[in-house]
Amino acid sequence: MKYLSAWMGTRHAKWRLIVATSLFLAFLLCGVRIASAAISPEYLRNGRTYDQESSFIQWTGTVAYVNLFHRDNTSLPPSEGGASCVSGCTEQVTRIQDGSSVSGNFTYLSTFNIQAANSGDTQVGRVIVQACGQIIYSEDLYAPNQSVPGFVNLPVPAWNVPTAGDCVWSISASGGYVDVRAVTTVYRTTSVPTVDLKVNNSNGPLNLVGPASYNLTWTSTDAASCSASNSWSGAQATNGSQVFSGITSGSYTYTITCTNPAGSAEDSITVNVLSAPTVTVSVPASLTEPASFMATWTSSNAVSCTGSNRFSGLSGLTGSRAEVSLPAGMYDYSVTCTNAAGATASDTKRTFVYAAPVVDVKLDGMDGPEVTIPGPASYTVTWTSANAVQCNGSSRLAGSSGLSGSRAEVNVPSGTAYEYTVVCTNALGAAARDSIRVYVLTPLSGTISAAHPRLLLFASNLAQPAQTLIGTASGGTPVYTTIIHVRAPSGLETLYPQSGSAWTITPLSVNDPNFGTAEEGTWTAWGVITDAAGAMYRTASVSWDVAWYPVHGRP
Incomplete structure (x- = not known):
């Protein structure tokens, strides 16, 4: 592949220092037809020849390289000896057939023109040069009577590019073929580009826990193109973003470099994808009081650790606490x-x-240890425990187990003592025992009777006896308290407290000579007995009649 240089003729000395760039992929045989290439145009870059730019140029129709003898004021490239072509020279040039074209992009150019060959060959056609959306030059390259082709710059002077931004250029052949040797460019004076790369809107370094997701964004000024390196790669837009997902642990540096004809700028950012921290606390599961031991912790992938509970106030990636004579309890x-x-x-x-x-x-x-209740009795014995892992019953609870439990007793007869025992052990085998003994007594009962079934009204005034009540209390749990209820025919009820297992109420004991005779009609009395255990019993009622003497006769 031949490298083509810019024309360095004396007529155009102002372009002597302009670097020529190349346009197309080379094909050595003239007339080879090429379909439109699937290549995205990019920017002309200083100091590169057409074949080096082949990845950034597209074409349509038939385009080929041909070996052409020409005579003009150009020179061969230094790589081909640099000989002057004033007396003629042969070199490989690009031939665009009728109806075909080549194109590309440029930016930051000040002037732009091409080198095309005039020729006396009747097959030569018109060259049409377009840039930035307009035709900047059009000329029929056929020159009658010119036997040897000669390259000239078109247009002269070079076309002033109206913008520093992107432009599309193209060279087309119409009515015949066109031979093109080079594109000559002069770059604008521009600032060195700048670029700012961020991750999650931060300048970094950014620390994340893997698998991590994050977003790179970048902005640039005065950049013609940008490319990525280090932990990413490839051409990038001058402004853009890229999302990374599922990134495993590691340190990742992302670098972007943006360039223009004046130079380049670079920015880098680091993302540290970290493993999740771990921490392990070590203490004995159980001990007997007083307990002494060393509690410790270790960690990994951490930068700081802070203790709480029994470790409160301690810190460090590893640590410990010496415990001495801890009493019974639960410690976190x-x-x-x-x-x-x-x-x-x-x-x-x-x-x-x-x-x-x-x-x-x-x-x-x-x-307990002893409980006395009246029988026949129904009751429930329960047990609860603490600091135990096992409990077993004996005596009346034989066969029972569990850290808590109960046994319901129904119609337990009186006159017998019953014992209930439970033994519990803790995890270390220490034992505790509790018992309760139940004495089932005869049920609480009592009697009440009246000395006289009939009495005279105000008997004491007639030298007749008033009423006397007699009663007993038994069973249950001595001692006894009895409340005697006496209800007159009018409904008035009077209470007379008594104590002991036998009692008597007389007119004298209650200081009422007419006790039970102060109203005509039927009188009623009964007793409510309470024993020492709080049990209560109501006796049957006893009644008597009180009347005036002529009706009832003498008592």
């Missing part, structure tokens, strides 16, 4: 660790310091 040891990305991990371990087991046996909520 907690540590939270954080990595550079702010992710946290926590661990809590619990130590049980066992006390002696405790068991409590109750009868209907009452503690």
